[in-house]
Amino acid sequence: MNAPVPPSSFDRRPLNVRLATPRGFCAGVDRAIQIVERAIEKFGAPVYVRHEIVHNRHVVERLKGMGAVFVKELDECPDDRPVVFSAHGVPKSVPATARSREMLFLDATCPLVSKVHVEAERHHAAGRHIILIGHAGHPEVVGTMGQLPPGAISLVETVSDAETFQRPGDQPLAYATQTTLSVDDTADILAALKRRFPELPDPHKEDICYATTNRQEAVKRLGEGCELVLVVGSKNSSNSARLVDVALKAGANDARLVDDASDVDWSWFDGVTTVGVTAGASAPEPLIEALIDAIRARFDAVVTEDDGARETVSFKLPRALTA
Template sequence: MSDATKPVLELMIAAPRGFCAGVDRAIKIVELAIEKHGAPVYVRHEIVHNKFVVDRLKAKGAVFVEELDEVPDGAPVVFSAHGVPKSVPADAQVRGLDYLDATCPLVSKVHRQAERLVAAGRHIVFIGHRGHPEVIGTFGQVPPGSMTLVETVADAEALVPADPGNLAFLTQTTLSVDDTAEIVATLERRFPAIEPPRGEDICYATSNRQAATKVIAASCDAVIVLGAPNSSNSLRLVEVAERQGRPAILLQRAADLDLGWLAGVRTLGVTAGASAPELLVRELVERLGDHYEVVEREVETTRENVAFKLPRGLAAA
């Protein structure tokens, strides 16, 4: 199709979008471990929830497993950015495995808070999604029975704790800011003495990407979120756009886009979850350029300059 006959499509590309500091660090840890030890390096669970990233690391020599017993004796192993229960590094030590922990420092901060609160005798109400690796990892920091999972406002309304005057709450780092605020308001109304976290548990990257998506969605006909279906923060971005009354879809790759979905769309919002590389955004823009005369506009709502240190021993590599 010649440019003269292509319809015009305005793209509003959210900034910030894509990789956060924790994801960036986790991927670097796997890459440097492969450099240091040679392939294969085993990784317990997807290092981050993105198929493209995982496939690229597999090509470099990473082997992804779900449990530690799939790691051969003597092989190096990396724990994913989502965090692991305490039993996992303990088992690795018993087996003499050389392990690296790529847990995001903001998830580790939640882990330390959980330990501190339980040591102080508080029962923790944990707001999160059942079965998510971050939730499993956080529950695994404290003795069984020390925490209760709450997923919805209805769960918060139905909660009957043994000691209502001695509660604290923590949250998963990748939740919907708006949904979580409703759940917290319910808990604080029902249990006025509940202790909040020190600082916000929902991470800066999750909050920033949701805020940027709200801004672009308000001015768009539809929104595309690049990310994986098992990525909590990417799924939340779709919900944020839909709450603004805009149709929104989650795509893993540009090739997954059904162009029919864009019928009637003149202004398209584009963003990417915290584990989706910028390459996937460029790939989408390129594909759209085959069918439209694309006019790109980046909409920056905040600037991020967060960086996390690498584990000792790898930083030198």
């Protein structure tokens, strides 16, 4: 087996590197991570976290090192230690169980996901059947469907699903979406639904969150001018995976999802003169910086930052952590 070629022996040919703006952490992810960090600081370790706080392996491992214990369900948590609910949201049954056990729990659900929950409850109270556009099994979808009684929400994942969806009886309809979907794919699904059900009302506000929309717009610009686009993010991150899809649809010859620089196969760069780099909303900036450093070690790289939306959104922490 051949030994790996050290970076110093590469030809260091010129390479343009375009950094997307915005990229990486959004306000909801930043808030969720802070909740775990502050809980450990205030209550000591261990602090339990139901599901991954956000979908990023590096974030989860760092929090484990601080004293977070990640579990699948509440029955794995003791009654006398704090538990944090992930940024993706949880079914109503989860906090209800925590209250019945008199547990101290902190809800790190992204406020924009909570907004979808509120809208779903409003539609249900008005007697509407809700079509949820999203991915089956994703924690956010599980959490949203768990806000209402079984049968109150129908999940639609594709245009094909939209074409075959059957209205339950004569119920009026409403729709909501997972916050991390492809904007363009969702528009196609919605167009199919509205063609069949013209009376379908719009939500008060767009469900796909500002951070997802901004990052997809930024990666579209990369895809238009880059042969290769690298998206930093974990494999189970929905918003990161969508960035790969968007880059390819925008015109990139190749787009790859990488957990970090060690995931890169440098043969992807063969024939590439311009590479785009971005990151999903749950990927920390140091991972992006390390990827840029790895590229610079192998190429005569000129790094430029694209213009894009400047995000100033921030969300308050729970009162239990600030009082």
